[in-house]
Amino acid sequence: MGRDVAAVAITKEDRRRYREKVRRCLEALAAMLRDGRFEDDRASIGMEVELNLVDENGLPAMLNAAVLESIADPGAWATELAQFNIEINLPPGSLAGKALAMLEQRIRDNLNHADGRARTVGAELMMIGILPTLRESDVSEATLSANPRYRLLNEQVLAARGENLPLEIEGVELLRTSSDCIAPEAACTSVQFHLQVGPGDFAASWNAAQAIAGVQVALGANSPYLFGRELWRETRLPLFEQSTDTRSEELKAQGVRPRVWFGERWIDSAYDLFEENSRYFSALLPMCEDEEPVEALARGEIPELAEMALHNGTIYRWNRPVYAVVDGRPHLRVENRVLPAGPTVADIMANAAFYYGLVRALAEEERPIWERMSFAAAADNARRGARFGLDARVYWPGTGEVPVTGLVLEHLLPLAVTGLDRWGVDTVVRDRLLGIIEQRCVTGRNGATWQVETVRAASAAGADRAEALRLMTRRYVEHMHTNAPVHTWPVGEG
Template sequence: MLPDGGDALPVRTATAHKPGRLWFASPMGEAVSSKRYTPEERTLYREKLAENLELFDTYLRHADFKSAGTIGLELELNLVGEDNQPSLRNKEVLARLDDEYQSEIGAFNLELNHPVLQVAGRGLKTLEAGVAHRLEKAQKAAEADGLKAVSIGTLPTLTTEFLTDEKWMTEENRYEALSNSVIDARGEYVRIELGREERYRAEFADIAPESSCTSMQLHLQVAPNRFADAWNASQAIAGAQVAMAANSPLFVGRKLWHESRIPIFAQSIDTRTPELVNQGVRPRVWFGERWITSVFDLFEENVRYFPPLLPEIKDFVEFRAADAPKLFELNLHNGTVWRWNRPIYNSGDGGAHIRVENRLLPAGPTPVDMVADAAFYYGLAEFLVGENRPVWSRMSFAEAEENFNACAKDGIEARVTWPKIGRIGVADLVTDVLAPQARRGLSRLNIDKDVIDEFMSIIEGRAENRVNGATWQLKALESLAPCSRQDSPERAEGITAMMDAYVANQATGKPVHTWEIPTR
């Protein structure tokens, strides 16, 4: 979940920046040349941001953007050994893979990227097959080193000791630069503190806990004049999405939030001291604070509220395609403001496009589960943007944020607030209201009926049975290590056994709500 403000830039040698520096770019990340930055670089970057923002405003008024209707997906994975412990060998595994895969911040992480495709017809089945194929390739590359590639929101076998070992990070400038910038801005240790059934509190000298957060990110390309509606709809349903897909109930062996990844990620890269929190300074991992009227609103907020973390300047001649500006600095800055629904502007050889990057879902459990989550999102967003009186005009933004936090904490067991209904269990809301709406939205997208039925039946099955990845993990752990205490040998053994069952079930490809609970 690192900075990724658009497609990669060509690798070039800087011509006027600093002698001897090389620009590099990852497949889905922006170029980073330094581990720390000077006041001069930061001042110049601020000026470039203002120029980029003005250029973006001008371009939006007359821009001819690429047509919409395409979707995409990114998926982060964990590498583990036969004992289900994290393995710091992503470089060896990536050496066996092609450029659809890349490193992530943790040396035990990697990411796969699925090409964009049309959602209409059987597009979701194509996505499922593509994800399954790419996971199989990653699995074979891992097996060559005696490892397994696991898709799960937070890896339960991680330990505090592992995350405090300086070897946890992938050795690339952009990762060290990000960690340095967060710690320099914060001026003190990162504190992780949360609890539900159990509690956890620890301090870290860097942003290591961020590496525990592995996600699935969905892309929805939209026309600029529909972006605000698509983003507002995405914010309104964020809670329901998280509740149905929760898959991160265990962090360093403790039973915490059903989607612990949400607060852990937010706390890991929080640049604020407690005093700044008390002053109301906005966090860099941000739900937002208002409904919007234009995509420009979000980029303007980025520049207005957030100091740069990675003040890189692209000082070679800027390429343009169909008169679409690259906006390098603005995009890089956007990549260091981690909205759960992030705006993405990208320009390429065929012109520019804008998309919503839906970043709030965990990885896993299986390809069919993840594409069901995608179907639920795409269908519901399509339905809501077509309403005559949209849901965001009938609920406050604060209510949407409260729903999001409640669903991250309590998952499929959460209660939420919804217009004309009031307080309701989120599973009942999905069954009675949201799933039927998502079905209608998918139909409007011209998706084949049997495809709609297959994927929506998975969402409906989870809601009916109150089972998702999080509840399955917790029930499996209780079955394998009943009444075990945190940090006890029984808990550690139970988690290892639970992971064995999780990986075995994952290999079947069956949706998680059909998995049996393992017994001792």
């Protein structure tokens, strides 16, 4: 969840001053890392889940303000970019024992309560990567949420680019269109896994998360449709990249980095990522606070590093570094952003168990994966996983290019077991959640394949594409509430 900002007019002086403040934040961060000023608690995790709002027909419901007012829990629930989005933030906690099972129940309880409140104002909650019934007319400046942050961000992205945002995604079918605002980004609804780590463990955890991103997205793909077309199995990735791209065609040709970015190298420290952000990306929201970070540190205080944190929030790495101060104590987190929301809470928790277990195991290997695998291979795996889902072939050291399902079953699931054991996860909880990942690979069904199979079944029965998508959306919502993992969902019923 990004930091809220007020509606303001941005001047040239604002940009100069902001750049200088970011540099001083980096100076303070370097000193804090050098002097060991950080909290060092590896076992803390957190989660954010973005959701869509739909009406009784499965179409987007532009009602997030009314829904949030009805839920009346601003500590947990917040707006997202468009009026058909909301987000829940779960507090940090441990992985040990039955914590993942308790977190699963907590999420279900929260979602059930929120869905009940949403229904009182004519909406329902839906966890999915991209709402299948979304139309181009549903993503415009008029449908952005009222939060001034989103209006200002929209203005700055369009001003930086100087022209409309082209959208071109070639998958099973072809989408070619453009937008005069960033609202298409709102179609991307994700689940974000947070892993708090000590500074000494950050680089290994981030590198491990990057190495497995392609496998993650292949297993969890849940976004095959956009604006009525069947595209990639996880269309969120190219859509997010294109809908926030501040680069003109000329800047792309010059090698300017995109703001939605996989990255280009393995790292040695969290500082590497924050420094790259400052060096490669101009400010979108150049707003300064009164705090002088270096002076605050000299007084023995812990600086908020507000300008660095705000800048970091406008650069959308698939694994993003996060600096935060909680109760006066600074910490670092890896924010894993590659996965879509849904299909069920059980599926989300299975994805979480696989991620947290595998990152722990890979980060602690004697010969790390990033010493045996090029960064380019990891980036290529991410695009293959997003495009082909469970049918993807990915590269892995020692095996070469292999089907992603075979890699998971033969090599990665055992590593995830090892990692979860090191976290102290209860074996019954571990086996249930990783069993869901195993069965996705065995059955060849995740959220994306279920959606495609169900739409094709409805089309074969005589429905046109729009009606098939609407029928599938309604069935999806019904199955979502059962919490039965998506690999068990029937196809073609109703």
